[in-house]
Amino acid sequence: MLKAAIVLLLLATIASLFSGLVFLVKDDENSTRLLKALTIRVSLAALTLGLITWGFYSGQLVSHAPW
Template identity: 70%
Template sequence: MLKAAIVLLLLATVASLFSGLFFLVKDEGQTSRVVNALTVRVTLTGLTVALITWGFFSGQLVSHVTW
């Protein structure tokens, strides 16, 4: 369940990235939709990092590297 939430947040971050690009090209700096898209993207990224951190500390996410 945690992995699905992380994947959904990553997909929403990518969607916000492309919506910001679209608003940047379409609006040409006339509205604040690019700033809103950036705010959403930063918030989603913060939530993703928080979920990944919580997953490692709770033991739900485990790293299997050998070093």
């Protein structure tokens, strides 16, 4: 369940990234939609990092790296 939430947040972050790109190219100078897209993207990234941190702390996510 936690992994699915992380993947959904990453997909939402990518969608926000591309919507910001569209707003950057298409909007006029006085529009605030680019700023809102950036705010949403940063919030989603912070939430994703928080979920990953919580997953490692709670033991739901583990690293199988050999080092």
